[in-house]
Amino acid sequence: MHPEKYFSLNEIALMSICGAMIFVMKIAFKVPVHIPGHTGIFWVIPMIVGIAIVRKPGSGTYIGLISGLLGSFFGLGAFHVFDIFSYLTIGIVADICGVVFGYRFDSLSVGVITGAVSNVVKMVIHYSVEILLGVPQYFIILGIGISSVTYLIFGGLGGLISVYIVRRLTRAGVIGEKSG
Template identity: 55%
Template sequence: MKPYFQLHEIALLSLLGALIFVLRLVFKIPIHVPGSSGLVWVLPLIIGVGIVRKPGAGLYMGFISGILASFFGVGALHVLDIFKYLAMGLSVDLTSMLFFYRFSNPIVGCIVGAVGNFTKMLVNYAVQMLFGVQATFILVGITVSATTHLIFGGIGGILAVLILSRLRRAGVITEDDKDAYN
């Protein structure tokens, strides 16, 4: 039986999943605007999905980064951070499939990045409501937060598409990379 992900794909997705966690930990954007970290973490997520182009690639990277975030407890939700990362990976997977992995178009990258960042925000608020944070506080904060999550996720998605196109032009990755080791 042939494995779903090849060994080189698992290695790439694992490294990029860990990079999501490291970038979120190391790069703090000091503008104090909700969702601004999406500008950074969306890059490796979309690049990994854009290179592997298989359903589940984003979910796998979300799992790796979520396990690391939960294990090291760097987020506000600690162990439950895994749900945010799994949700963002799944939403990037589904949105990428909707656009047939056409990351040559910056608009596709913008939409995929915005959806991923927005989904992460929604799961974050859902978990907070589960713990009893009053819905009034969440509703007041969600309007500005939703807008900024969409904007920063979209910008990160555009940057990811530009990086992918540069990697393709430089010959680092090709459209045939998916089938290179079959």
């Protein structure tokens, strides 16, 4: 299957912009609040909105791949090349959420769940990479309970914002009505 036949040119352009937006938002919004997972409140928005507009399996993976590649090459954080794993996995998980919930991103519950799951998966991948790179396990375990809750909350809030954006886009006619 050729990607250019599966996704239209408009869809590829849109997903690429969404992937780039995740990268740009991570660079632009440096909020020194030092709460684990706080960036989830904004970076899940382009991911969910992109999937909600394209509504095809693989759209999240594509967005994740683009943001992961940009993050790896330009250095989003301390993980550099490993960022591609986290963002690609986030995209796959967001894709799965889209398929499971029938792309009902106008539903508050679906938005919150997708945002929270995506952000939590990011946490899991980050911690896995840290353990792989030799960070002592107890250093991670001692904060993982609180971190998982903050990741869930911020991801969920990002998902909530995404739902309102998706609703406005639907009302404006950018996103077509669900066929069922």
